[in-house]
Amino acid sequence: MIAITGATGQLGQLVIEDLLKTVPASQLVAIVRNPAKAQALSDKGIDVRQGDYNDEATLSKALQGVDKLLLISGSEVGKRAEQHGNAIRAAKAAGVKFIAYTSLLHADKSPLGLHVEHVATEKMLAESGIPYALLRNGWYTENYLASAPPAIEHGVFIGSAGEGKIAAAPRADYAAAAARVISSDGHAGKIYELAGDNAWTLSELASELSKQSGKPVSYQNLSEADFAAALKGVGLPAGLADMLADSDIGASKGGLFDDSHTLSKLIQRPTTPLSESVKSIL
Template identity: 65%
Template sequence: MIAITGANGQLGRLVIDALLKRVNPKNVIALVRDPAKAQDLKEKGLDVRQADYDQPGTLQSALVGVDQLLLISSSEVGQRTQQHRAVIDSAKAAGVKLLAYTSVLHGGKSSLGLAAEHVETEQALAESGLNHVLLRNGWYNENYTAGVKPAVEHGAILGSAGDGRISSAARADYADAAAVVLTTTGHAGKIYELAGDESYSLVELAAEVSLQSGKAVVYTDLSEEKYKSALVSIGLPEGLASMLADSDAAAAKGALFDDSHELSRLIGRKTTPISESVAVALSE
């Protein structure tokens, strides 16, 4: 049996879609905080179980009979390490044969502020004795294309990435990679540095948006602090604004660049170029 934590999330849903192309839905367990919000998954034939990171009792019962587990990192920055440890402990107690974890590109070498909890989780996995595989995911195309329409409206993309290159891929590409690892053998002990085949700067992203929209969009590079302030001014919570500004500043130093092509090799096809994701964003 294959189980997915955070199955109701954006990545979780895509992983399930990818899995259902490979295995019978009766062999897939959707682990969610609120099963009432995953009724459609149950209707597809999946076993939907409650699994709350903050309630270890639910984790222990949810993992009964699980062979392969995908631990999708929690979205609650600052609480991730504790939450992930609870899943790891429960997986070990349940006899899970392989745990795959969605970590961060370049792991302990990353200058991203959000990398710390991922590194701590990797260490917890190493100490657990569980067979595990690290899916060190790079940036999602959607992290930037979510702001494409406002960029066209205002004629600008703001950031603090300088001329740093970003090797992003579509969220669905990373989901496919997870599905491959969960349904094939030989992955235990592996570390996959996953990123897009192509890279771009935010200047190039702005040019692509201009080309596709027919409207002039320019990239304005700000200091990390000014970019954070700009994000707060448009309504983002301060914590999220800090994380995004930090990530952009780290991108300027190469934190989001990788040219190993491990993702495309793992999924057996080229990753989704940013131009394709821009087109999708503009059409929605």
């Protein structure tokens, strides 16, 4: 049995979609905080089980009979190390034989503040005694494209990444890699640095938005403090705004760049180019 945590999340849903191409629904366990939101998964014949990252006992129960676990990192920055610890201990108690964890690109040397909880989780996995693989995901293209509509409307895309190269790929590409690793053998002990084939700067993203929308869009580089303030000004929660600004500064230092092409090798096709992602949102 293969279990996926965060199965109703944006990445989790895409992983399950991919897994269903090769794995019978009866072999999948979807672990979700609120089963009422997972009716669509139940309808496909997937075993939906309640499990909360904050409650180790629910996770231990949800993982009974599971051989492999895809541990998708939680979304509550600041609480994740503790939550992932609950999941790892529960997996050990339930006799899970393999864990694949969605970490951060070059987590061990990343300049992004986000790396701290991922490094802590990687350490707990190493100490657990359970065979595991690290899926160190780069940035999702969607993280930036969420800002595309207002950028096109106002003619300016703002950020703090300077001319840092960002090797992003859409969530679906990372989901395909996760599905492959969790459904096949030979991945224990592997660290996969996953990123898009073709890196781009935010200036190049602005140019692509301009080209495809037919409206002038330029990139405006801000200080970390000014970018965070601008994000808060449009209604983003303070914690999220600060995290995004910090991540852009990290990108300016090369934190979101990788040219190993590990992701495309794993999914056996090129990653989705920026132009295609822009086209799909327009």
